[in-house]
Amino acid sequence: MVPDDHLQAQSRDLASNCTYPGHTFTPMATPPESPREASMKSRVIWSFWIVLILLGLPTWWTTTSIYRASLPTDSMLKSHKELWYSIPVCLFSPSVPLSELARLGNLVQMYGKGPQDLFKFDVHAEKDCTKFPSALAVSMEAGDGYSFAFSPESGSVKARYSSSDLEGLPSRIAESLQSAYLEEHASIAYLMAMNGRNSDAIQDFVKTLPGDLMMEVQKSANRAFKSSSEYHLTFSLFTAGPAPSSWDIQAALNKHIQPILHALSSTTNISVASQIQLYSSFSPSVQPQQTENGWQLRKEDLTSFVNTAEWPLSPSIGTGPTINFIAYIPAQNYIPIILEDSQSNSWLVPQWGGITILNPRLIEREESELGLSDLPSYLDLEQLQPAFENFQTQLLQLLGISQSSKLPLHERLKSFQRLSGLSLYIRTSSNLGSLARLAQHLSSIPIPRHVLHSVEHALDRLEDFKLCLGKTTVSSWPTCLGSVREAFVDSEKAFFDKSMVGQVYFPDEHKVAVYLPLLGPIGVPLLVGLIRELKTITTRKKGA
């Protein structure tokens, strides 16, 4: 039969030892590759590897590496230096010639340097001190005896001297200046020390200060808000019942609060909002005690008085902190509520705001024989006055304006301006230092380019501030403050940038798991092909 013969013939060809039945096969040698096939194979393998190395590796590297702009970490860490400013003082006199005044000014400056060179006054003699609004204006007049008096209205000083005692004059003026500005210098020392700039000079200086002054400074620092470039004030009227439902807030603000805000407009931006909520009761845990002339709140009740669950009190307005001022009108059967030991019925919550309880006069109903009375439905300016006077003092305390009686209000506002500039400088440099340390420590966080720009801008502005401090009788403090506020805003923006969230950390096992499909099914054939290719090359070389 033809197929059988054909088969047998083939099997004889293919397997030379093939005999039926019980035949054994010896493996046949694979047919040799044609040269074209061999070169095709080597070209395929080499092209795979070339694409892998030239195209694949760079693509993988660029797509998995994190963009980190190189921050100027050295200058960021070094911006942490100690800074001390000198208080500008301007001497003028109607009678004394300018050269004499200048000499007096130099002597006062020399005597005014406190121990360790920290107390500094920058005393200049000018014809007209109104050109330097940031400086303390001191007018020198001849008289009998020495006196150094602040004018409470304008904040300037009238100094009298007797012509017989001219040698002692500079040191006396220096002493008066030192004692007037002692609190400001103590605040600066406290601020520096609390923020890590604690040289021996500062420590020695603090040792010379009286203990109760330092306590006062510390209490004020814990009570006031951290300095910021803007604040928001919220005035709220919370009524326990349906009345009163409106108040003359605009007039009250214009009379009590706006003047202060206007005076502070060169230091910081403050915006004001107000709200009213009716049927607002205080927290259920607060139990006023009945006494003979009304109801009384104990001190323990005050901590939980604010019913934050039901009172709308935390708006997210802008970047600065919100200071809340609450005027609370109790329910009619609770009137009057008084506090245990407070004449003004108000209290202050540090770094939060202030609360006053208003007990308005009840209006008698006209037709009623029982003498029933109602709460007024509108609170006019006169009824709001006690509350807003409280708010006024509380606002000054919460901003950090000192309460000392040695300086008039204008001067205290100026020292607040200087202190807030310094405090913003410290906060900015700590932000930059923290960012630098973070960038060095966490190497897996991306740092985009706009963070670098913000950091550079902030560093430039800090330099401007430092230069400006050296010339504060020529330029004015508000300009210096402007640059440090910009620096602060930039540093906050840089530190809290939203793209600097660290990538989720991958332990090594996770990394292997991600790359396993590449290493296994793809990597093995490629490697084996490469090895075989190299082997054929070496055998060919040996053969050739």
Place this chain on the structure above:
Amino acid sequence: MYFLNLISGILPFLLTLAFYNVQTHAAHTSNWAVLVSTSRFWFNYRHLSNTLSLYRTVKRLGIPDSQILLLLPDDMACNPRNAFPGTVYSNADRHMDLYGTNIEVDYRGYEVTVENFIRLLTDRWEEGVPASKRLLTDEGSNILIYMTGHGGNEFLKFQDSEEISSWDLADAFSQMREKGRYNEMLFMIDTCQANTLFRQFYADGVIATGSSEEDESSYSHHADNDVGVAVIDRWTYYVLEFLEKEVTGLNSDKTLGDLFDSYDVEKIHSRPGVRWDLFPGGEEAGRSRRVVDFFGNVQGVEVQSGNAREELQKDLEGLMRLVEEYQEFAAAQEKNQTLMDEVMVQRGAGEKAQVQVQDGKMTSSVRLKKDAFSSRQVAGAVVLAGLASLWYFGSKIMV
């Protein structure tokens, strides 16, 4: 290094101030709580009820909603499988409904992710994120962080789809420390192998406690037959029992040492752990901290004892001068405003010309956009041609 210098520099100053009887430790001014549950699905009911029980405790002790961040990834109260709709119970006797009517959940559902949690801790948000979703703490804030869910060796699973590892938490806490975002922190975690999650912490000021050791599971306490699932976990149950019975109000003196001593391994069925070494003062200082320092709300209060008018008396002249200045300023502004109004009326005629100029600008900007479009077309065509030629010539090579 920085902290070493800080400490060595500040120590003499502190001693000096101590000489003058002044308190020097940073004042603890506020309390915040971050309560996170990380699991979804009905059978993880107990994780949500753990978190809600802590929420109720913290509210009972005074922390306001604005200072609590509650992260719940699933809604058990309105789950169709809930036989008691609108409620979440942590006890089979169903005495107290934890969900209630006065609850504020800040992150719900799919908003509870690892990224959002890390952003919350480090406060790195885009603009426009409301304050109720942010942790607005400062140097004086004590933070309580409670996490519960399913976890393992140095990781915690979020919503069955991603994980947070102990390194992420450690880095996030160190960033918070750098920026001064907390005074002291209490970290509590109730998952399987919970103690491994705080192994990598290195920021100071943190006390960490977990429910079970490595290779140990944490167990649920009991199930409710009508709800159908386990309603509370063991460790959280015994912690809550301590808080309910011993810490009844803000004036409670119970300390963290008392809380951690109340752990009973027989009852909890796993070995809870505590980490003290990161806390300044170590175990001694940590043990003496009161429970309400972390769970309750501190609000320092200063009563204004005097009459405000008397206090303002000394500044009266200064204030009157300020009032005068402000009134002058306000009057000048009003005059300017009327002048401006007049000028605007006069300018009404010239406004048409302005609009035309604007139109010209707009057309030129549109033209620019068109140019950009055509250049992109050209680039696209070049790429396509390149690929096509590659394909064509590549097949030629093969042949």
